[in-house]
Amino acid sequence: MTDDKGMVAGEPHYIREYRRMISSLRKRSANEEEVMERAVGGAYEKTGAVQAALIDELIPERPIHIIDVGCGSGRLAYALRGQKRIAYSGFDIMADLVEYAKSKCGRSDWRLETISTLQLPVPNACADMVVFMSVFTHLKPGEIKIYIKEALRVLKPGGLVVASYLDPNEPRHTKGWLPAPLQLLARLLGRDVMLTRTSQKMLAEWLTDGGFVIERAIDDGSFGQHVLIASKSGGQIATADGSSYEN
Known part of the structure; x- marks a missing residue:
């Protein structure tokens, strides 16, 4: 069942709120390109280039498979598009x-x-890197943990997670933060989506x-958010049911 705004009863908050936000952006933006840029936080090419440079620094030469969770309108993909060594999902x-x-x-x-x-609709141990840029910032703690489990499953041993987050201990991440009632109103009006701060x-x-x-850890402000980089430990490969096997 859907309501008059196209919302599906029982659908996750992150789908419902992003649909509202994109609808609102279309009413307030000059063109579709502006909508697509604002939907991922703006600075499309600049931010994508910074993220791509980090990937080149972390895995500089060999062919790699990157899974970009929350790829949005392609900010990172656009910055990487010229690299033939990268397989991208x-x-x-x-x-x-x-x-x-x-x-x-x-x-x-x-x-x-x-x-x-x-x-994630991909096989076990298929990726060298899983990227969560501006994803954990819009999810509940339990949802973040599910994605962490999925990252473990899909990464090869030694593979990397790159995740950005908003830290409640960082003044730049709390400046202008709306009180809870106003944040909820902004979400209902399509002016924002859930914002989560995680230390x-x-x-x-x-x-x-x-x-x-x-x-x-990267906390110099170069990404707008803080970033943690972690590697999959040992030779264990996690499976979708939570068990594991030796690689």
């Missing part, structure tokens, strides 16, 4: 954003798809408990 909850990313990147050999759950300590604990080793 991008997933997002909004079909309009995914279609824009496909047309923007022009890489018919890359996989860009719409998903509606927190499960570095907490996110590091979740990753460590989930089978990862923290490799590096």
Whole structure:
């Protein structure tokens, strides 16, 4: 069942709120390109280039498979589009954003798809890196932990997670933060989506408990948010049912 705004009863908050926000952006933006840029936070090319540079730094030479969770309108994919060494799988909850990313990147050999759950439609141990840029910032703690489990499953041993987050201990991440009632109103009006603040300590604990080793933290402001980088530890490969086997 849907309501007069196209909302589906019982659908996840992250789908419902992003649909509202994109609808609102279309009413307030000059053109579709502006909508697609604002839907991922703006600074499309600049931010994508910074993220792509980090990937080149972390895995500089060999061929790699990257899974970009919350790929949006293709900000990172567009920045990486010229790299033939990269196999790319991008997933997002909004079909309009995914279609824009496909047309923007022009890489018919890359996989860009719409998903509606927190499960990734890829095999076990298939990826060298899983990227969560501006994803954990819009999810509840339990949802973040599900994605951490999925990252463990789909990564090869030694593979990397790159995750951005808003830290409640960072003044830049709390400046202008709306009180809870006003934030809820903004979400209902399509002016924003859920914003989640997670401390570095907490996110590091979740990753460590989930089978990862923290490799590096970036908190210099270069990404707009803080970033944690963690590697899949040991030779264990997790499976979808929560069990594991030796690689």
